């Protein structure tokens with residue numbers, strides 16, 4: 001296995017290994033250490049059948065079955081496909097999930113939040129549709145001492161129904177989906193359970209601050225979300241088809257960029273592995 005850093009701070013490209021279900025334990029351990037250290041891993045273009053993606057994800061832990069079951073793919077409820085192609089394989093003009101355009105961390109709207117997310121790019125547009133990452137260890141470390149003190153004990157309430165519908169109102173959660181995923185609170189500053197490092201844990205699913213007037217909490221969340229992104233602590237990935245990206249939701253935020261959904265196709269399939277209750 002070879003690693004090539006993608007930026008001085010965040011991300012590495014992995015080559016020389018095959019993502020098969022029977023990857024040996026020593027190799028997986030080395031890969032997992034690289035995942036903890038670099039936070040974002042990129043694998044060069046290769047064929048990855050859906051079954052292998054799910055099997056690889058299971059090495060990390062329990063794979064989430066997403067509440068929005070309209071996205072389940074290929075007979076695997078663990079796979080979630082985002083596609084703008086219609087039945088005939090033509091771009092429909094409909095962006096499948098505009099919520100992904102804002103900085104967020106996967107599954108923060110659940111009590112047990114996302115650990116790894118593993119995305120395989122099936123079809124990629126010639127421009128746009130990038131995935132950007134920012135380092136949330138660095139986001140915390142660069143806060144002033146007064147900010148750190150101010151947020152040390154605050155908890156944010158994360159709510160998928162809020163983030164899903166507040167900007168565009170398309171494809172809202174059904175009543176049944178909403179009832180299975182009520183809002184949950186998490187610390188704003190969490191300690192990564194494996195590295196022991198502190199990081200900021202917010203993003204677009206965070207709606208308000210527990211025990212603070214709603215508008216004041218909203219303003220604080222928006223301000224911190226903006227403060228979290230530093231150009232030199234960011235990796236912007238321009239996709240090639242058949243690449244795979246793997247990242248640690250506990251210490252990075254990510255977003256997708258827009259693309260011409262009426263004229264270009266973009267299809268990805270995603271697995272999110274469940275992690276732990278943030279502390």
Ligand SMILES: [Fe+2]
Nearest residue numbers: 100104105106
């Ligand atoms: Fe995401």
